[in-house]
Amino acid sequence: MRIGIIGGGAIGLMFASRLSGKHLVTLYTRTEQQASIINHDGLRLIEEGESRLLDSVMSKSLDEGITDHDLLITAVKQYHLPHILPAINSLDVPLLFLQNGYGHIAHLRKLKSPAVYVGVVEHGALRHDANTVEHTGLGLTRIASFKGELDRLSLVNEKIDGFPFIKSGDYRSMLLDKLVVNAVINPLTAILQVKNGSLITNAFYYQLFQELFDEISGILELENKAESFEHVKSVCMATAGNRSSMLKDLEKGSQTEIDAILGHILSMAEGKGKTVGLASSLYKMIKGKETQGG
Amino acid sequence: MRIGIIGGGAIGLMFASRLSGKHLVTLYTRTEQQASIINHDGLRLIEEGESRLLDSVMSKSLDEGITDHDLLITAVKQYHLPHILPAINSLDVPLLFLQNGYGHIAHLRKLKSPAVYVGVVEHGALRHDANTVEHTGLGLTRIASFKGELDRLSLVNEKIDGFPFIKSGDYRSMLLDKLVVNAVINPLTAILQVKNGSLITNAFYYQLFQELFDEISGILELENKAESFEHVKSVCMATAGNRSSMLKDLEKGSQTEIDAILGHILSMAEGKGKTVGLASSLYKMIKGKETQGG
Numbered sequence: 001m002r003i004g005i006i007g008g009g010a011i012g013l014m015f016a017s018r019l020s021g022k023h024l025v026t027l028y029t030r031t032e033q034q035a036s037i038i039n040h041d042g043l044r045l046i047e048e049g050e051s052r053l054l055d056s057v058m059s060k061s062l063d064e065g066i067t068d069h070d071l072l073i074t075a076v077k078q079y080h081l082p083h084i085l086p087a088i089n090s091l092d093v094p095l096l097f098l099q100n101g102y103g104h105i106a107h108l109r110k111l112k113s114p115a116v117y118v119g120v121v122e123h124g125a126l127r128h129d130a131n132t133v134e135h136t137g138l139g140l141t142r143i144a145s146f147k148g149e150l151d152r153l154s155l156v157n158e159k160i161d162g163f164p165f166i167k168s169g170d171y172r173s174m175l176l177d178k179l180v181v182n183a184v185i186n187p188l189t190a191i192l193q194v195k196n197g198s199l200i201t202n203a204f205y206y207q208l209f210q211e212l213f214d215e216i217s218g219i220l221e222l223e224n225k226a227e228s229f230e231h232v233k234s235v236c237m238a239t240a241g242n243r244s245s246m247l248k249d250l251e252k253g254s255q256t257e258i259d260a261i262l263g264h265i266l267s268m269a270e271g272k273g274k275t276v277g278l279a280s281s282l283y284k285m286i287k288g289k290e291t292q293g294g
Numbered sequence: 295m296r297i298g299i300i301g302g303g304a305i306g307l308m309f310a311s312r313l314s315g316k317h318l319v320t321l322y323t324r325t326e327q328q329a330s331i332i333n334h335d336g337l338r339l340i341e342e343g344e345s346r347l348l349d350s351v352m353s354k355s356l357d358e359g360i361t362d363h364d365l366l367i368t369a370v371k372q373y374h375l376p377h378i379l380p381a382i383n384s385l386d387v388p389l390l391f392l393q394n395g396y397g398h399i400a401h402l403r404k405l406k407s408p409a410v411y412v413g414v415v416e417h418g419a420l421r422h423d424a425n426t427v428e429h430t431g432l433g434l435t436r437i438a439s440f441k442g443e444l445d446r447l448s449l450v451n452e453k454i455d456g457f458p459f460i461k462s463g464d465y466r467s468m469l470l471d472k473l474v475v476n477a478v479i480n481p482l483t484a485i486l487q488v489k490n491g492s493l494i495t496n497a498f499y500y501q502l503f504q505e506l507f508d509e510i511s512g513i514l515e516l517e518n519k520a521e522s523f524e525h526v527k528s529v530c531m532a533t534a535g536n537r538s539s540m541l542k543d544l545e546k547g548s549q550t551e552i553d554a555i556l557g558h559i560l561s562m563a564e565g566k567g568k569t570v571g572l573a574s575s576l577y578k579m580i581k582g583k584e585t586q587g588g
Contacts, residue, residue: 202585203582204578281505281575284501285499287498288496288499289486291497292492
C-alpha cells in the first residue's frame with residue numbers, strides 16, 4: 001500500500017518507521033528542514049535500547065502538496081488539525097485520524113472521503129530529534145470506523161511485529177475511553193509533576209484522582225462507571241513509571257492538549273448545565289502554565 | 295528588658311537580632327548545636343546586602359529550661375507549638391505568640407500567664423544557616439492582646455529602626471486578615487510554583503485567585519469582602535517578586551503550614567456545613583507534595 005502519514009511528531013515518526021517495512025510510506029512534515037533530514041539521513045527507530053536506521057521512508061513538507069495514496073494517516077495534535085484540513089477536505093482517499101480527545105469528530109463530518117476511520121494509540125513514543133523516535137512502551141492501536149466499512153481498511157488485519165492493530169466496533173466509546181484516561185491522568189500528573197503511578201500510591205493524590213474521575217464520568221454520563229474507573233486505574237498502574245505527555249509538554253514549555261481533553265469536557269458540562277470544580281481548576285492551572293511557558 | 299525568644303527559624307533569628315540592640319535577648323533553639331553555633335560565632339543579620347555580626351544574643355537549647363524573662367516571644371511554626379506548650383503553660387511571664395493561622399488561639403486559653411499577646415509578622419525573613427538571617431522585606435509587626443492590657447507590653451511603643459510595631463485593637467480580625475492573605479497566596483503559589491505577582495498578572499491564575507478568595511471569604515463569613523479582596527491583592531502586588539514560604543517549604547521538602555492555614559479553614563467549613571472546592575483540592579495537593587518530599 002502507498003501510505004501517507006501527516007505529522008513528524010512522535011506518533012507520525014513511529015507509524016512511519018513501523019509501517020515502512022511492508023508499505024511505501026511518505027511522511028509529510030510541517031517544515032522542509034525535517035523532511036530534508038529524513039530523506040538525507042533516514043529515519044531512526046529506537047526500541048529496547050537498540051537503534052535501527054530505516055532508509056525507505058520518503059519525506060515531504062506538507063506545503064509541497066499531498067500525492068496519491070491508498071491510505072492517509074493524520075498524526076498531528078488536535079490543535080493542529082484545522083491547519084491540515086484544507087489539504088485533505090476534498091480528497092477521495094481513505095483517511096485515518098489518530099488524535100486524542102473528541103473535538104476532532106466535529107471536523108470529520110465535513111470530509112469528502114467515503115472512508116474515514118479514527119484510531120487511538122496506546123503505544124508510548126518519544127521523539128528524540130527530527131528523524132529519531134523511541135518506541136518507549138509497546139501497546140496497540142485501536143481503530144474504528146467513522147464512515148465506511150472497517151474491513152475495507154486492510155491495516156486492521158495486518159500482522160506487524162510489536163505493532164498490533166485492534167478493531168473497535170464503536171468509535172464513540174473507543175474515543176471516550178481514551179478521553180477519560182487522558183482527562184484524569186494528564187492534568188493531575190502535569191500539575192503535581194509526578195509520574196503516573198503516584199496518583200495511585202500517594203493517598204492525597206489518589207483522593208484527587210477519584211474526585212476528578214467522578215466529576216468527568218458524571219459530565220460524560222458514562223454508563224459503567226465502576227468498570228471505567230478500574231480501567232483508568234489499571235492504565236495508571238501499567239504506566240506507573242511514565243511521565244504523561246502533558247507533563248512533558250509543560251516541562252518543554254510546549255502547548256499541551258488540554259483544550260482537546262479537559263476543554264472539550266468542560267464545554268460539554270456547560271452545554272448540559274453541569275457543575276464543575278476540580279476539572280475547571282486544573283484546566284485553568286494548565287492554561288496558566290502554558291501562558292507562562294510561551 | 296530581658297526577652298526570651300523561642301524558635302531558631304527565620305522569624306526567631308530576625309526578632310533576636312533586631313531586639314538585641316536594646317534588650318537582653320536569650321534565644322531558645324530546638325537543637326543544642328544551633329545554640330552552640332550562635333554563642334560561639336554570634337548572630338549574623340543581612341539587610342540590603344550588608345551583613346552585621348551581633349554578639350550580644352545568648353542562646354540555649356529549649357531542653358535546658360526557660361529562665362526568668364520580662365517577655366517571652368514564641369516564634370515557632372504552629373505545628374511545633376504543642377511541643378513547646380508544656381514548657382510555658384505555667385509561666386507567669388507575659389507571652390507573645392507569632393504564629394500564622396488561627397488554630398493556636400485554642401491553645402492560648404489554657405495558659406496561666408495573665409498577659410498573653412498575639413502578633414502578625416509582615417516582614418520578609420530568610421534563614422540562611424543556623425546563625426544567619428536575611429531581612430528580605432521590611433514590613434511591620436502587628437500586635438494585639440489576647441489577655442491583659444496591650445499597653446502594658448512596652449514593646450508596642452518602642453522605636454526600633456526598620457522594625458516597627460503597630461497596635462491592633464482586635465486580635466480576631468488581625469489574625470483573620472493575615473489568614474486570608476496566607477490562605478489565598480500560599481497554596482496557589484506553592485502548587486503553581488510561581489512568585490506572588492504571577493497570581494495577578496497571569497489571567498488564568500487570577501481567576502483561580504478570585505475563586506479561592508470567594509470560597510475562603512464565604513467560609514470565614516468576612517464582613518467586608520471587597521475591602522478584604524483588595525487587601526489580599528495589594529499584598530500580592532507589594533510582594534510580587536517574592537516566593538511564598540509555602541513554595542519555599544515544598545522546594546526544600548519541609549513540612550508546610552497548610553494545616554494551620556487551609557486545614558483550619560476547611561475544618562471551619564465542615565463545622566458550618568459549607569461546601570468547599572478549590573480550597574479542598576489545593577489542601578490535598580499540598581499534603582500530597584509534603585508526603586512525597588518526606
